Amino acid sequence: MRVHRWACIQLKRTIMADLKVKIGALEFKNPVTTASGTFGFGEEYVDFMDLSRIGGIFTKGTTILHREGNAYPRMAETASGMLNAVGLQNKGVDYFISSIYPQIKEYDTNIMVNVSGSTIEDYVATAEKIDALDKIPAIELNISCPNVKQGGMTFGVSCAGAAEVVKAVRKAYSKTLIVKLSPNVTDIASIAKAVEDEGADSVSLINTLLGMAIDAETRKPLLSTVTGGLSGPCVKPVALRMVWQVAKAVKIPVIGLGGIMNATDAIEFFLAGATAIQIGTANFIDPAVSVKVVDGINEYLDRHGYSSIYDIIGALDM
Amino acid sequence: MLPGQFVQVRIDDTPSVFLRRPISVNYVDRVNNELWLLVQKVGDGTRKMAEYKIGDIVNMLLPLGNSFSMPKEGQSRLLLVGGGVGIAPLLFMGSKLKQEGFEPMFLLGARSEPGLMQLDEFKKLGKVYITTEDGSAGEKGFVTQHSILQEQIDMIYTCGPTPMMQAVARFAQYKSIDCEVSLENKMACGIGACLCCVTQTQTGHKCVCTDGPVFNSKELSWQI
Numbered sequence: 095m096r097v098h099r100w101a102c103i104q105l106k107r108t109i110m111a112d113l114k115v116k117i118g119a120l121e122f123k124n125p126v127t128t129a130s131g132t133f134g135f136g137e138e139y140v141d142f143m144d145l146s147r148i149g150g151i152f153t154k155g156t157t158i159l160h161r162e163g164n165a166y167p168r169m170a171e172t173a174s175g176m177l178n179a180v181g182l183q184n185k186g187v188d189y190f191i192s193s194i195y196p197q198i199k200e201y202d203t204n205i206m207v208n209v210s211g212s213t214i215e216d217y218v219a220t221a222e223k224i225d226a227l228d229k230i231p232a233i234e235l236n237i238s239c240p241n242v243k244q245g246g247m248t249f250g251v252s253c254a255g256a257a258e259v260v261k262a263v264r265k266a267y268s269k270t271l272i273v274k275l276s277p278n279v280t281d282i283a284s285i286a287k288a289v290e291d292e293g294a295d296s297v298s299l300i301n302t303l304l305g306m307a308i309d310a311e312t313r314k315p316l317l318s319t320v321t322g323g324l325s326g327p328c329v330k331p332v333a334l335r336m337v338w339q340v341a342k343a344v345k346i347p348v349i350g351l352g353g354i355m356n357a358t359d360a361i362e363f364f365l366a367g368a369t370a371i372q373i374g375t376a377n378f379i380d381p382a383v384s385v386k387v388v389d390g391i392n393e394y395l396d397r398h399g400y401s402s403i404y405d406i407i408g409a410l411d412m
Numbered sequence: 413m414l415p416g417q418f419v420q421v422r423i424d425d426t427p428s429v430f431l432r433r434p435i436s437v438n439y440v441d442r443v444n445n446e447l448w449l450l451v452q453k454v455g456d457g458t459r460k461m462a463e464y465k466i467g468d469i470v471n472m473l474l475p476l477g478n479s480f481s482m483p484k485e486g487q488s489r490l491l492l493v494g495g496g497v498g499i500a501p502l503l504f505m506g507s508k509l510k511q512e513g514f515e516p517m518f519l520l521g522a523r524s525e526p527g528l529m530q531l532d533e534f535k536k537l538g539k540v541y542i543t544t545e546d547g548s549a550g551e552k553g554f555v556t557q558h559s560i561l562q563e564q565i566d567m568i569y570t571c572g573p574t575p576m577m578q579a580v581a582r583f584a585q586y587k588s589i590d591c592e593v594s595l596e597n598k599m600a601c602g603i604g605a606c607l608c609c610v611t612q613t614q615t616g617h618k619c620v621c622t623d624g625p626v627f628n629s630k631e632l633s634w635q636i
Contacts, residue, residue: 134605138622142603154607162617169600169608174427176600180607183617326430378431378601379422381473 111395112402113388115149115369117347118270118295120231122149122204122370125403126360126388129351129374130155130208130234130274131180135194136201142381147388150204152234152298152372153190156224157209158216160186170307170316175326175353176375177305179319182210182239187220191227199229206272210236214262221267231269235260235294238276238301240323250276250301253288264293272349275299275340277329282336283343290344298349298372299340300333325375327353334366341367341408355383357390367408413440414479415505416594416626419449420602421461422471429457432473434599434621436500436571439507439533447474450500450529476602477625480505480569480592483514487566487590490514493555493580495521495572501594503530505569506537517541521555521576524548556583565589571596581629591629595620 113124127150133139136151145151163183170177184190190207198205207224211217217235224233237250237259249255260273273289275282277300286297302323307316333352341348350368354360355376363371376383391403400406420432439448453459464470480501483490490509492502499520509516516538522528525548534540541560542550551558555572556579565587570580571594584591597609597620604622611620612633618624 131607132601132605138601138603138605163607163610166610166612167598168610169598169606171429171431171598174430176430178600178606178608183607183610375600378606381601381603 110392111400111405113149113391113395115347115403117272117349117370118232120204120270120295124149124388124391125364125368125370126384126391127152127204127206127349127370127372128377128384129372130236131178132374132377135198136203136205137197139377139381143385146202147385148203149370149388150206151201152206152208154184155182155208155210155236155239156184156187156190156220157182157211158187158220160184160189165318167316167318168322170322172305172307172324172326173328175324175328176378177307177317177322177324178302179317179322181319187223191223195227195230199227204232205230206232206234206270208234208236208274209263210239214259217259218262218266221263225267225269232272232295233267233269234272234274234298235263236274236301238274238278240276240278240302240304240321250274250285251279253285256285257288257292260289260292260294270295272296272298274301275336276301277332277336277352278304283339286340286344286348290346294346296347296349296369297340297344298351300329300336300352303329303332325353327355327359329353330359330362334362337363337368338366338410354387355379357387357394360387360391361394361406364403364406365408365410367410369407413437413447413475415508416479416501417475417477418501418602418625419447419472419474420476420599421449421457423457423460424471426456426460429455429460431600432602433457433461434476434596434602435461436594436596436625437475437504438500438530439504448503450497450503452497473602477621478623480594480626482512483509483567484590488514489564489566490516491519491560491565491568492516493519493521493568493570493572493576495555495576496523496527497529498570498572498576498594498596499529499534501571502569503533503537506534510537515539517560519543519555519558519560521545521572522549554579556580568592570594578634581632581634584629592626593629593632594625595627596625 164181305324330353337350347369350363351372438450610617
C-alpha cells in the first residue's frame with residue numbers, strides 16, 4: 095500500500111512544470127514570494143500555511159534604529175484596495191538580529207530582509223549588519239516608502255538619488271541585492287536602468303502608489319498622515335504596465351508586485367516580464383493565498399503544456 | 413474561544429468591501445453548537461452581513477485576539493459596562509463569569525430605548541442597570557452618570573464607543589478600580605502582520621488585533 099502511494103506521488107511530480115527561478119545568484123524553489131510589510135517575519139502566518147511551499151519571504155521593513163511608525167489611523171479601505179501609512183514601524187536591525195533572526199533562520203524558504211532608511215549611512219550600516227547573517231541570502235533595498243519623511247522615496251524618485259544609494263550599498267553588501275522601486279515617478283524604466291548600472295541584481299516593483307482618502311461628513315482626512323500608500327487590486331494595471339516597461343529596459347530579473355490576488359494575476363505579471371512575483375495585500379484577505387497561487391501557476395503551466403516557468407516569462411503575445 | 417476574542421469575516425462579491433470585517437464574539441452556545449455575532453449595519457460590509465440567511469456559508473478567521481482576564485482574588489463586585497453594539501463581547505464574558513461562580517452586574521447604555529439590545533439575555537446572567545441619553549429607559553444620561561457607580565466596584569470590563577470607554581477608564585482611574593477595555597480600531601489583516609490597527613500604549617504602539625483587543629486601561633496612553 096505504501097509503495098503504491100509513493101508511486102502515485104512520483105507520477106504526479108513528473109508532470110509538474112519546473113517552477114525554479116534565479117534572481118542574481120539566488121535560486122528560488124518557485125517564483126511566489128510575499129511582499130514586505132504584509133507578512134511580518136513569517137511567524138504570523140505559520141498557523142495558516144506551510145512556509146516551505148513558497149519561494150521566499152520579504153520581511154517587514156527594517157531600519158538601523160527602532161521606529162514607532164505613524165500615529166493611528168494608519169489605514170483606510172478603498173474601492174478594491176487600501177491605503178496604509180504605517181511608517182516603517184519596526185524594532186531596528188539589532189533587535190532583528192538578536193530576537194527575530196534566531197526564530198526564523200531555519201525556515202525552509204528564502205528570507206530576504208527589506209532594508210529601509212533615511213540616509214545613505216543608515217542603509218549601508220543596516221545592510222552590513224544583515225550581510226553577516228548566514229541564512230539571509232538577499233536584501234531588498236527599499237528606496238520607495240511613501241509614508242516616512244525622507245523614508246527612502248526621496249532616493250527612489252530620481253535616477254541620481256537611486257544610483258547614489260545603490261552604489262553605496264553595493265560596496266557594503268556582498269549577496270543578492272534587490273532594489274524596490276517607487277511607482278511615484280514619471281519614468282520608472284530610467285530609474286531601473288540607473289539601479290542596474292550600479293550593480294543591483296534585481297529590481298522589485300511596484301511599491302505603493304501615493305494616495306489619499308477623505309471623510310466627506312467630517313471633512314477630515316482618513317489617515318493621520320493625510321496621504322498614504324495605495325495597494326490591492328486597484329493598482330494592478332499600473333503595476334503590470336510598469337513591470338512591462340522595466341523588463342524591456344533592463345537585463346536583470348524583475349520581481350513584480352501590485353494587486354496580485356490569485357494565480358491568474360501572477361501569470362499576467364510573468365507574461366509582462368517578471369521572473370518572480372510578490373503577494374502583498376492579498377495576504378490580509380486570505381492568509382494562505384500564496385500557496386494557492388503556487389498551485390494555480392502549476393496548474394496553468396500543465397494546462398498549457400509548458401515545462402518551465404521560464405516558458406511564460408516575458409511571453410506576452412504582441 | 414474566549415470572551416473578548418473576535419472573528420474576521422470575509423464579505424464577497426462587492427468591490428467596496430475589500431477587507432475582512434472584524435466582529436466581536438457575542439456568545440458561544442456549546443450545547444447548540446452556535447457562534448453568535450452581534451452586527452450593527454454601519455457600512456456596505458455589515459449591510460451585506462445583515463442579508464445572511466440560514467444555511468449560508470460564512471468565511472471567517474477565528475478565534476483572533478486576546479481575551480478579558482478573570483477577576484483577581486478578592487474581586488467580586490464586577491461591573492460590565494457596554495454602549496451600543498459594544499455590548500457584544502460582554503454577554504459572552506458575563507456568561508463565563510457566571511459559570512465561574514461570580515455574580516456579574518451589567519451597566520448598559522444607549523441613545524434611546526430601541527438601542528438597548530439582548531436585555532433578556534443579560535438579565536439571565538446578572539443584575540442589569542440601564543442609562544439612555546434621552547431618558548426613554550433606565551436612568552437618563554451617560555453610563556458614567558449612573559447611580560450604581562456610587563457603590564463598591566472591584567473590577568470593570570468595558571466595550572463601546574471610544575469616548576464612552578475613555579470616560580469609563582477615567583472614572584476607574586479616579587476610583588482606583590481595575591479596568592479592562594476592548595478596543596475596535598480599524599484593521600486590515602487581524603493577525604498582527606500589517607500593523608495598521610495600533611494603539612498607543614505606555615510601551616509604544618501595540619496591535620489591537622494580537623496584543624488586544626482587550627487592554628488594561630492603565631496600559632493605554634489615552635488622553636484622560
